[in-house]
Amino acid sequence: MASVIRSDTEAVEAGRRLARLFEADASRRDRERRLPYAEIDAFTASGLWGISVPRAFGGADLPLRAIVDVFEIVSAADPSLGQIPQNHFATLERLRHDGTPSQQDFFFSRALAGERFGNATAEPGDRLPSEHETRVRRAGGKFLLSGRKVYSTGALFAHWIPVAARDDDGLPVTAFVARHARGVEVIDDWSGFGQRTTASGQVRLDDVELDGLQIVERGRREGIDAANAVSQLIHAAIDLGIGRGALDDTRRLLRTLAHPARGSGVQQASADPYTLRDIGALTVDLHAAQALSWRAADLIDAARAVDASRADVAAAIVATAEAKILTTRFALDASSKLFELAGTQSTLEAHNLDRHWRNARTHTLHDSVRWKYHAVGQYALNGLLCDPFTYAHPYSNLRSDAE
Template identity: 55%
Template sequence: MAETDVADQQQTDAHARAVRVIADDAQAIAVAHELARRIAAGASERDRERRLPREEIEWFSQSGLWGITVPKAYGGAGVSFVTLTEVIKIVSAADPSLGQLPQNHFGLVDVIVLTGTEEQKRYFFAEILAGKRFGNGFSEKGTKNVLDLRTTVRRDGDDYVIDGTKFYSTGALFAHYVPVLGLDEERKAWLAYIPKGTAGLEVIDDWSGFGQRTTASGTVTLEDVRVPASHVLPAQRVSDEPTLNGPVSQIIQAAIDAGIAKAAIADTLEFVRTRARPWVDSGVDKAGDDPLTLREIGRLHIQLHAAEALLERAARVLDEFSAKGATTEDDVARASVAVGEAKVLTTEIALLAGEKLFELAGTQSTLNEHNFDRHWRNARTHTLHDPVRWKYHLVGNYYLNGVKPARHAWN
């Protein structure tokens, strides 16, 4: 039996086991901590060896955490955005590749909430609560920008037919459905939720990024892929109409970076306490008493706590507007700006913490056995998802000129 067949069979066997359905926010947080303890042990080795987390992702989805945003009316916990970001932060601190895997999944659940028919909601929410995972086929290489898509979607009777090639397809290799974004002849966007194993759909493990190594964010190819109309949703609506889908997608990205920062700082503290030496001119016996080290440790924590505070503030803004049931253009603008502010600080502390670890822990910390460079590699790779320099522009343009951010998945 081929290696991929073995992996598929293992995935099938794993899903034959019961999947927990999380009841509320408190349980979601408790389960996230439980899962984080379990996945943290092998995170460095998985990164070093680029060993895909096939078993670990089963633990993750069987924990019930992939279903926590399913609305209560459909049997889910319908957790708050404050809870969702905390869950992602907790898991990402243990292993940010695993923390990133459900990012698109949660955004796609939101698309179903916003645009799905009642029948589609009942079907897909039941699938999610049974442990099914969404990957993604959104972005493409070699186009003018991230919104310039070449993948086509055309109606053919009761089906849609999809053709194209995607990249940065995080989670697609482990997914039960690969939602693919494409344009029809009128350049309107559609999302086709394509079941794994559909003829013409191929997921290729060719991700070679130096960070987030085990996200399998590689290529998806589609050749005359047919999917029933019941599995296709009008993606255009989440940006044409004022919805929170963009800020929701972005706040999860920010939570991943906050988790990376927490992990890097935790490793810094442990190494400085147990292994690092004080500088010869410091006049102290322990690295932990070095006054300049203490200054930098203080700086890291202040910036981390500031980032976490803005992250929670942004989540509360999303919760406030989500509770209204219908959002206005002003609501979406305020939410995008609040999330943008948080994303600036989570990006900066993730990168700073990954770099400061070596400065404060010393040369010994660069030894291959520690694999501490994974923190900076993960931060640098993940924060390239969208340029934080444009968040400064977005925030400044809003406050100075009253310009509302463009509505798309990157705002």
């Protein structure tokens, strides 16, 4: 059973306690590619995986800003442990929009009890949801699910695996599959050089039997929502944490290990004037990225309101793209600048500091930031909101109310 967290302050404090625990062996887990089973159990037992459950179903429904803070804090300690629950939160958000009352009641209660939701969304070839080959077909009074998924972060640690599929009519659904159901195979073959302990491998599904409660129709309601923005913003918070972890290590090394540049005329690296300039710039970037993330969180919360307009939802989606741009830049800059400022000793294998850059480079590849610039430009110049799945094609007849 998981604890129940009821306030922003309680959530952030729980995140900090866990971060201190996770940080101790983060480098060793990365080096040995040791999967964090015990850490995941501690994470869910804390109650943090249930903080987004709506109040109508017994949860705290904390503001998204608090959730962003928790993901940043945990990811600064170990970004793999930040990424593993990302899909859990994305699933709960989508359930808020697409689930029937009985589906919401069942799965939200499971989340509050400490059960974890993984992910089996992407397919080989990076197909769009409308092109997925994974299918749910009727078989009498039951359903059968078959397909193959890749990049299934969280599935290995999950109690439930939400699977993106299409039904007999070709329409999108999410199938909630019990992790150990017959016909489910989770393969830990993730070999990326970063985010090494996320177990982001494959899921294979062979005639997995489901009932109607486990089939959630996806995106059938009229209009648009900010559910995908929640998923995107949590990714941004993970990048923010990666960058902050790298900056924290840079400051530590400058105070304890690094040498000042020849000709600087100072005795300590922490007094080097150009180093001070670069640390100052990275600190400004950190605070700017945090501010844009909090702004996006507040706009998403506003877009969830019953009386929210399409313009409110559009503003939230675009603000999330802006935050993702800046958190990506900060994570990559901070994890690279570490070596320039801390010097040759920082590259020694014993320190394993390259994990910051490896994690940043790997995780920021989830979305193409160059297309987010495009989406922001379309909205700012032409008042058009781009499809949040691809960022390439504007929705028709949707313009912002703001100049």
